[in-house]
Amino acid sequence: xxxxxxxxxxxxxxxxxxxxxxxxxxxxxxxxxxxxxxxxxxxxxxxxxxxxxxxxxxxxxxxxxxxxxxxxxxxxxxxxxxxxxxxxxxxxxxxxxxxxxxxxxxxxxxxxxxxxxxxxxxxxxxxxxxxxxxxxxxxxxxxxxxxxxxxxxxxxxxxxxxxxxxxxxxxxxxxxxxxxxxxxxxxxxxxxxxxxxxxxxxxxxxxxxxxxxxxxxxxxxxxxxxxxxxxxxxxxxxxxxxxxxxxxxxxxxxxxxxxxxxxxxxxxxxxxxxxxxxxxxxxxxxxxxxxxxxxxxxxxxxxxxxxxxxxxxxxxxxxxxxxxxxxxxxxxxxxxxxxxxxxxxxxxxxxxxxxxxxxxxxxxxxxxxxxxxxxxxxxxxxxxxxxxxxxxxxxxxxxxxxxxxxxxxxxxxxxxxxxxxxxxxxxxxxxxxxxxxxxxxxxxxxxxxxxxxxxxxx
Amino acid sequence: xxxxxxxxxxxxxxxxxxxxxxxxxxxxxxxxxxxxxxxxxxxxxxxxxxxxxxxxxxxxxxxxxxxxxxxxxxxxxxxxxxxxxxxxxxxxxxxxxxxxxxxxxxxxxxxxxxxxxxxxxxxxxxxxxxxxxxxxxxxxxxxxxxxxxxxxxxxxxxxxxxxxxxxxxxxxxxxxxxxxxxxxxxxxxxxxxxxxxxxxxxxxxxxxxxxxxxxxxxxxxxxxxxxxxxxxxxxxxxxxxxxxxxxxxxxxxxxxxxxxxxxxxxxxxxxxxxxxxxxxxxxxxxxxxxxxxxxxxxxxxxxxxxxxxxxxxxxxxxxxxxxxxxxxxxxxxxxxxxxxxxxxxxxxxxxxxxxxxx
Numbered sequence: 001x002x003x004x005x006x007x008x009x010x011x012x013x014x015x016x017x018x019x020x021x022x023x024x025x026x027x028x029x030x031x032x033x034x035x036x037x038x039x040x041x042x043x044x045x046x047x048x049x050x051x052x053x054x055x056x057x058x059x060x061x062x063x064x065x066x067x068x069x070x071x072x073x074x075x076x077x078x079x080x081x082x083x084x085x086x087x088x089x090x091x092x093x094x095x096x097x098x099x100x101x102x103x104x105x106x107x108x109x110x111x112x113x114x115x116x117x118x119x120x121x122x123x124x125x126x127x128x129x130x131x132x133x134x135x136x137x138x139x140x141x142x143x144x145x146x147x148x149x150x151x152x153x154x155x156x157x158x159x160x161x162x163x164x165x166x167x168x169x170x171x172x173x174x175x176x177x178x179x180x181x182x183x184x185x186x187x188x189x190x191x192x193x194x195x196x197x198x199x200x201x202x203x204x205x206x207x208x209x210x211x212x213x214x215x216x217x218x219x220x221x222x223x224x225x226x227x228x229x230x231x232x233x234x235x236x237x238x239x240x241x242x243x244x245x246x247x248x249x250x251x252x253x254x255x256x257x258x259x260x261x262x263x264x265x266x267x268x269x270x271x272x273x274x275x276x277x278x279x280x281x282x283x284x285x286x287x288x289x290x291x292x293x294x295x296x297x298x299x300x301x302x303x304x305x306x307x308x309x310x311x312x313x314x315x316x317x318x319x320x321x322x323x324x325x326x327x328x329x330x331x332x333x334x335x336x337x338x339x340x341x342x343x344x345x346x347x348x349x350x351x352x353x354x355x356x357x358x359x360x361x362x363x364x365x366x367x368x369x370x371x372x373x374x375x376x377x378x379x380x381x382x383x384x385x386x387x388x389x390x391x392x393x394x395x396x397x398x399x400x401x402x403x404x405x406x407x408x409x410x411x412x413x414x415x416x417x418x419x420x421x422x423x424x425x426x427x428x429x430x431x432x433x434x435x436x437x438x439x440x441x442x443x444x445x446x447x448x449x450x451x452x453x454x455x456x457x458x
Numbered sequence: 459x460x461x462x463x464x465x466x467x468x469x470x471x472x473x474x475x476x477x478x479x480x481x482x483x484x485x486x487x488x489x490x491x492x493x494x495x496x497x498x499x500x501x502x503x504x505x506x507x508x509x510x511x512x513x514x515x516x517x518x519x520x521x522x523x524x525x526x527x528x529x530x531x532x533x534x535x536x537x538x539x540x541x542x543x544x545x546x547x548x549x550x551x552x553x554x555x556x557x558x559x560x561x562x563x564x565x566x567x568x569x570x571x572x573x574x575x576x577x578x579x580x581x582x583x584x585x586x587x588x589x590x591x592x593x594x595x596x597x598x599x600x601x602x603x604x605x606x607x608x609x610x611x612x613x614x615x616x617x618x619x620x621x622x623x624x625x626x627x628x629x630x631x632x633x634x635x636x637x638x639x640x641x642x643x644x645x646x647x648x649x650x651x652x653x654x655x656x657x658x659x660x661x662x663x664x665x666x667x668x669x670x671x672x673x674x675x676x677x678x679x680x681x682x683x684x685x686x687x688x689x690x691x692x693x694x695x696x697x698x699x700x701x702x703x704x705x706x707x708x709x710x711x712x713x714x715x716x717x718x719x720x721x722x723x724x725x726x727x728x729x730x731x732x733x734x735x736x737x738x739x740x741x742x743x744x745x746x747x748x749x750x751x752x753x754x755x756x757x758x759x760x761x762x763x764x765x766x767x768x769x770x771x772x773x774x775x776x777x778x779x780x781x782x783x784x785x786x787x788x789x790x791x792x793x794x795x796x797x798x799x800x801x802x803x804x805x806x807x808x809x810x811x812x813x814x815x816x
Contacts, residue, residue, distance in 0.1 A: 041811060112812060183805075189740055190661075190805040192482065193653035202480065250656060252812030345802040347794050359690035364677060372809045410794040417744040417752075418798040 002306055009155070009302065012148035012292040015133035016271035017264055019086070021157060022130035024260045025121065026084025029096065032118075032253045033077045042069050045110055049370050052107040053377075053386050056433050061105040075099050083125065086135020090126065097122035108383065109376045113339050114254035117164060120312075121261075124160060127301055128153040129293040134275050148292040156305060157264050160312070162222030167316050167337040169218030174341070176327070177215065181207035182414040183343035191248055217241055225265035238262050249340065322437050327413060328444035330380055331437060346378030346411040346421060352391055353404040363391060379411055381422065381438050388428030405429040413444070480739035481731070483650065486660045488722050488730035490646050495638075496725055497541040502638040504534040505631040512627040516620045519610040521603045528597050532704055534630070535590045539711040543671035543719045546663035547649055548640025552633045556585060561678070562696045563591035565599065568622070575618045579629055591698070592626045598701035655806045664733065665806045668719050669797045675716065676789035679709045683775045684782055692779065694772035703770035709785075710764050717757035720796070733800065742803035744795070749803060753795045760788040 036042065046069045054061050063069055076099040082092025101119045104110070130153070131137040132146040176182040181204065188201040188210065200206045217237065224234035242255035263271075279286065295301065319332030326333060327342050350363040365374045368390065377383045388405040395403040404427040412418040419442075426440040511530035515523040538558060545555050567587040571577040579588045596619070600606035610616050610623075652660045681687055682696035683705075697705040717723070722732020734750035742749035763785040767774045775782050801808070 039810070045811070110811070114812075186740060186803055187805045189480075190655035250807060250813055254812070343802050343805070345798045347798045349790065361688060361690055362681065362686045364687055372811060375808055410798050412798045412802045415743070415803070417749070418794050 002302060006302065009152040010150045010298065012290075013151045013154060014268035014272060015129075015146055015149045015293070016268055016275050017266070018128060018130045018149055018154050018157075019134040020271045020274055021154075021261070021264045022086060022089075022125065023084050023134070024263065025125070025257075026080050026082070028253065028257050028260060029080035029100075029118065030077055030084060032257070033073060033080055035253065037070075037073055037077075042073050044370075045372075046103065046106060049107070049373065051368055051373070051387075051390055053109055053373065053383050055105055055108055056382070056435070058105045061102060063106050069103075072099050072103065076103070086131040086137050087140075089131030089135065089137050093122060093126040093130075097126055107373075108334075108380075109370075109373045111334055112252075112254075113164075113337055114251070114257065116335055118257070121157070121160065124156050127305070128156070129295065132293050134278075145287065145291065146293040147287075147290045150293065150295065150298065152302065152305065153293075154264065156309075157261075158222075158226070159309060161258075161261060161264070162226075163309075163312055164337050165218050165222050168339050169215050169220075170316075171336065171338040171341055172211070172215035172218060174327075176414045177211050177341065180415065181211045183341070184210050186343050186415065188248070194247065214241075221262075225262060228267070231265065235262065235266075245340075251340075324437075324441065325444040328411075329438070329441050330382075331441075342414055344379045344411060344413045345418075346375075346409055347418070348374075348378040348384065348407055348409040350387065350391060350405060350407045352395055352400075353406070354395075354400050355402055355404055356400075368394070378409060379421075381441050382433065384409060384422060385428055385431055385433055385438070388431075392429040403429065416444075419444075480736060482653075482661065482736065485722065485731040485733075485736060486650050486664075488724075488732065489660075489664060489719075490641075490649060492724040492728070492730055493719065493722070494541070494544050495641055495646065497537075497544065498634070498638040498641055500725070501534070501537040501541050502631075502634045504530070504537040505634040508534040509627050509631045512623060516610070516624055519607050519620075521607055524597070524603055524607055528702070531590075531593050531597055532702065535594075535699065535704070535708060536711050538590065539708055540715040540718075540725075542674075542712065543668050543716055545667045545670065547645045548637040551640065552637050554633060554637060555674070557633055558589040558630055559591065559698070560585045560589060561591035561698050562682070562700065563587065563589075563595050565595055568592055568595055572615055572618045572622050575615075575621075577622075579625055588626050588629060590630065591700075593623070593630070594699050594701045594704075596623045596626065598703075655804055657807055657810050661736075661804065662806050664719070665796075665801055665804060666808060668716060668733075669793070669801075671712075672716055672789065672793055672796055675709065675712050676786060676793060679705070679712065680771070680782065680786045680789060683771055684779070684786060685775075686786070692775040694775055697770070697772040697775070700772050703772065705771035706764065706767060706769070706774070709771065710761065713757065713761050713764060713789075717754070717761070720753060720757065733804075737800065737803055740803050742799065744799060749795070749799050753792070753800065756788065756792045756795055760785065760792050763788045 043066070046063045047066045052063060064072060076096060079092040079096035079099065082088055083096055097119065100115075100122055104115050104119060129146065129149055132144050132149070138145045172178070185204060185207040188207050191201050192198045194201070221234060221238065224230040225238070227234075239259060242259045245251060246255035316336035316338075319326045319336070322329060322331035324331070327344070348365065350365065351360050352363060353360040365377070369377060369387070373383075377387050384407055388407065391405050392403050395401075406424055406427060407422060408424045409421040410418040411421040422442060423440040428440070431438075431440065508527070508530040511523070511527040515527040517523075541549070542555060542559070564586045567584065571584070571587055577584060577587075597606070600609060610620055613619065649660050649663075652658060652663070655661045655665075657666075677687070679698050683692060683694055685691050685693045685696075694700070699705045699708055718725075720732060721734050722730040724730060734754060737750040737753075738748060744752040763781070767778060767781045767785060769777075771782070800806075807813070
């Protein structure tokens with residue numbers, strides 16, 4: 001199939017949209033990193049915590065200490081600047097991808113879909129010749145200038161953005177969202193003090209409107225943005241939608257990143273005009289002839305990208321391989337563009353037992369975890385397991401080897417009363433992490449009375 | 459789509475959901491005007507009375523002045539239980555929980571400070587040598603009243619001991635006064651103006667600090683002396699107010715105060731708009747009933763369990779471990795409801811960092 005599509009995918013198209021995307025994305029990343037550092041989050045999230053929760057298989061990714069972490073963030077900021085300016089582009093893109101992804105892999109507590117989005121866009125940017133038009137690299141090496149790039153170099157970003165939206169929409173097609181307006185029904189009334197829309201946010205029908213419009217928007221916006229005749233209105237919707245989410249939810253830079261990234265759907269003419277305006281202010285000239293970028297590795301790249309997108313399409317569906325309610329077990333939940341779908345809160349009590357004496361002590365979670373880590377551990381089984389292992393290790397260093405760890409965890413999800421989340425009798429320290437289903441997660445039974453574990457101690 | 463929406467909104471309106479307007483500003487105003495400021499007014503005057511009684515005891519130590527100082531101390535410590543849930547704004551600036559109530563207190567540090575005659579009670583090292591727990595030790599650590607009075611009269615370091623008692627007592631009053639002044643000199647308006655439910659908002663602070671307080675009730679007041687976080691066997695000397703044996707009264711007062719905070723209940727018994735009404739407004743359910751009712755019932759269950767314990771907590775952890783365990787378990791159930799279900803229903807967040815809704 002790829003062979004058939006090849007002429008289409010490799011046909012030369014204007015390099016302007018790709019150059020604009022590179023400038024905008026690099027600029028947004030630079031701003032995001034400076035904001036992150038400015039808020040003191042490097043220290044708060046990557047220096048101060050006593051423990052970190054790496055991803056399965058990435059346990060070797062560790063924080064680098066205060067100096068190391070700040071150095072890494074400075075490197076990340078410089079490479080984002082390199083992206084924006086198109087300076088030492090491939091190296092900048094690669095360094096940005098590596099540094100950003102490394103930081104994200106340190107602690108899954110901080111997982112955000114938009115960080116994942118940034119990581120994969122950075123990876124895609126490494127593969128495209130986005131620096132051969134409107135860049136400092138062209139000023140350094142005028143011979144590298146091109147007016148055209150192969151179509152796939154732009155298509156992959158549209159496809160990626162389209163997948164993000166579409167899957168975010170698919171994820172909204174669930175009973176909680178559509179039939180109960182959860183969790184928006186709980187979240188919106190918190191904003192009744194806002195001017196204009198505030199009083200409306202207390203109304204149930206408004207929560208339903210937001211839910212249904214949100215699902216419709218996510219599912220259709222990639223198509224409306226792709227179609228020339230609907231693009232203007234669609235982009236207006238993009239602005240309204242993301243400004244609204246920025247006002248209502250604590251989601252940082254994500255709305256702005258999406259607002260500017262979706263400009264890539266606009267026509268060549270639009271982007272060329274944009275660049276022309278910039279060039280005029282800088283009074284630089286471009287050659288009049290046409291030259292297309294040629295990529296020696298193109299055939300390999302195309303196969304790589306085909307595989308990549310196949311994975312992108314399949315990964316969000318991996319949850320079907322696990323039993324139980326996805327939102328409840330969160331097995332196969334991450335990396336699937338599930339955004340703003342759950343109000344999931346938990347309280348976790350951990351107990352460590354010395355097998356030699358049979359004595360059990362309760363753990364004060366904050367002795368080990370930050371506020372945020374404690375919140376995340378309480379609702380995510382893989383983090384419960386990791387914390388149990390960390391507790392066992394800590395007790396081993398205190399002279400209590402082979403300690404048993406169990407946890408009483410209560411979770412409330414999308415308006416359901418809190419109930420027991422995992423089997424409180426299981427010795428978690430003896431359970432191993434793997435991609436296999438975690439049998440100690442209790443099923444979410446909608447009908448059964450709220451399960452209680454108190455009294456089960458010892 | 460519109461038709462479907464109408465349909466679904468109708469069906470869920472009938473089961474729950476915000477149907478009437480809820481005035482969150484009125485709720486926050488009720489907390490400020492009728493709970494927080496009156497609470498700190500009482501706390502301030504009780505600490506002032508305590509300082510006066512302590513001064514009178516120091517001026518002429520006798521069993522009579524000791525008895526007056528002790529009862530003033532107990533009243534101030536009790537008034538503290540009423541406001542300990544409000545650790546935000548001025549109270550957080552003053553670090554009241556840390557500066558006034560770190561226990562168990564360190565008798566050896568207190569004695570070392572007295573013997574040295576010089577000390578910095580603002581230093582972190584002295585956190586467990588000041589506040590109410592230090593007063594508890596200073597006013598109650600002898601077998602008889604006469605022996606205690608003797609510590610302040612015939613004892614070689616009596617004058618240093620007097621000075622230490624006065625310093626500890628004064629510092630409590632200073633912190634209480636500074637907190638009261640903070641609220642009356644502008645913070646009340648700031649707090650009322652902190653809209654929304656994010657970190658730092660009025661609602662967010664009330665919910666998060668109420669939870670923090672209930673956690674301390676469970677973990678410190680009951681858990682420490684039960685030895686739950688350490689050996690597994692009872693550690694009576696870790697009880698709050700260990701020397702005066704008032705731990706159980708303080709515990710009950712604290713649970714009542716936390717319940718009052720949840721209900722928006724004022725000192726004179728008026729049930730104003732509170733977190734319970736707000737939960738009803740958003741239609742928060744628990745099982746077949748209302749979440750607010752489940753939480754209220756759980757407060758009652760915790761109080762009932764505390765009422766079933768006999769004598770000082772420090773003795774009860776040894777003599778009636780089951781009764782104490784019952785208190786602990788009821789408080790644990792309470793925390794699950796207030797820390798899991800309540801913030802979820804109100805959309806209260808606990809961190810400043812970006813999130814995408816779990």
